[in-house]
Amino acid sequence: xxVLALTAVLLAASLGAGFLGALTGLGGGVVIIPVLTLALGxxxxxxxxxxxxxxxxTSSGAAATYVRExxxxxxxGMLLEIATTLGALAGATLAAHVPTRVIExxxxxVLLYSAYLSHRPxxxxxxxxxxxxxxxxxxxxxxxxxxxxxxxxxxxxxxxxGFGLMGVAGILSGLLGIGSGALKVLxxxxxxxxxxxxxxxxxxxxxxxxxxxxxxVYLRRGYVDPGLAMPxxxxxxxxxxxxxxxxxxxxxxxxxxxxxxxxxxLALQMIVNGxxxxx
Amino acid sequence: xxGVRPWGDERVEESIGKLLxxxxxxxxxxxxxxxxxxxxxxxxxxxxxxxxxGEPSDLRGVSGVLHDVWNGRARGIIQLGLLLASLAxx
Numbered sequence: 242x243x244v245l246a247l248t249a250v251l252l253a254a255s256l257g258a259g260f261l262g263a264l265t266g267l268g269g270g271v272v273i274i275p276v277l278t279l280a281l282g283x284x285x286x287x288x289x290x291x292x293x294x295x296x297x298x299t300s301s302g303a304a305a306t307y308v309r310e311x312x313x314x315x316x317x318g319m320l321l322e323i324a325t326t327l328g329a330l331a332g333a334t335l336a337a338h339v340p341t342r343v344i345e346x347x348x349x350x351v352l353l354y355s356a357y358l359s360h361r362p363x364x365x366x367x368x369x370x371x372x373x374x375x376x377x378x379x380x381x382x383x384x385x386x387x388x389x390x391x392x393x394x395x396x397x398x399x400x401x402x403g404f405g406l407m408g409v410a411g412i413l414s415g416l417l418g419i420g421s422g423a424l425k426v427l428x429x430x431x432x433x434x435x436x437x438x439x440x441x442x443x444x445x446x447x448x449x450x451x452x453x454x455x456x457x458v459y460l461r462r463g464y465v466d467p468g469l470a471m472p473x474x475x476x477x478x479x480x481x482x483x484x485x486x487x488x489x490x491x492x493x494x495x496x497x498x499x500x501x502x503x504x505x506x507l508a509l510q511m512i513v514n515g516x517x518x519x520x
Numbered sequence: 521x522x523g524v525r526p527w528g529d530e531r532v533e534e535s536i537g538k539l540l541x542x543x544x545x546x547x548x549x550x551x552x553x554x555x556x557x558x559x560x561x562x563x564x565x566x567x568x569x570x571x572x573x574g575e576p577s578d579l580r581g582v583s584g585v586l587h588d589v590w591n592g593r594a595r596g597i598i599q600l601g602l603l604l605a606s607l608a609x610x
Contacts, residue, residue: 242567243563243564243565243566243567244558244559244562244563244564244565244566244567245559245563245564247567248555248559248563263592276571281569282569282570283569283573284569284570284572285572286572286574287569287572294605295601297602297606298605300542301543301544301547301605301608302544304540305536305537305538305540305541305544308533308536308537308540309533309534309537313590315529315532315533315536316529363602406602408600409598450604452606453606453607456606457606460580460581461580461581462574462580463573463574463575463576463577463580464575464577465575465577465579465599465602466575467554467558467568467594467596467598467602468558468567468595468598468600469569469596470551470563470598470599470602471551471554471555471558471598472555474548474551474601474602474605475548475551475552475555478544478548488527508540
């Protein structure tokens, strides 16, 4: 296959990856990595480099729209990003010294369980008695997001738990070269109990920063190839720009279903990859 | 402070949105121009990514990338765009 054909295939796949990534708060690596490794026979290390580029591009294409429309919880995102970035730097440094294959299998199993969890949606609104809400109130994390009938208020729960899980998400991102959008969405959705669209869009804002942190390390290792990254970046950027415009009009149940399916696909990839020991 | 709007959350959101958009646009234009150049020069070569060699050292750091851009090398220009994109994202 010549470079032109490879570029065309990657561009098409990346359009889809960006579209799905923008809507679900995931980075698009779940689409990019198998296309590169299974369909095009690219070495996994180049695929990881391209996947990090796709995460940065997904975030770049969608974040501006979500921030402007008021979906993204910037305060929560920035606070949690501290944990994720520190984790990502630690993880990327540790990657050479720990058995990443074992971690992949464990992470895959955790994701399968999370996919099951995310299918039992919690109550997103309404009054509830939460003793740990003090921290969220002091940091002014509670906010509103756009709904068909106008701005809808929500509260943020369990800030400390969410912060801890974000640190883990960062470590995994650095270790495995993934955007870790899955864990971010799950932490905000399940632990901090944010509305689903706020979780996915805030994840979208965050994954770019996390991926940039681990991306620098992988760039220095020579994983980021411009010939692969170019169609991935441009395709994902276009796809995620389109996806971001559709979010406001998309039914939450459909979003949850697509998210769940992508998580399962990601989990299976992780487990198979880990067992084959292809890294 | 007469006539100056205070920096409330909404204004921060608006400014961050605009900054993100501008940075991304610049990065995309750089990647695209490097990409066109790259495809024009190397489009008919066969793609060889089956075996991992790692990128050459000039594409692994900022100074090497800038050096490549200065010399009009397509892969360096793409890499510069990627660096800009990660700056805009972060």
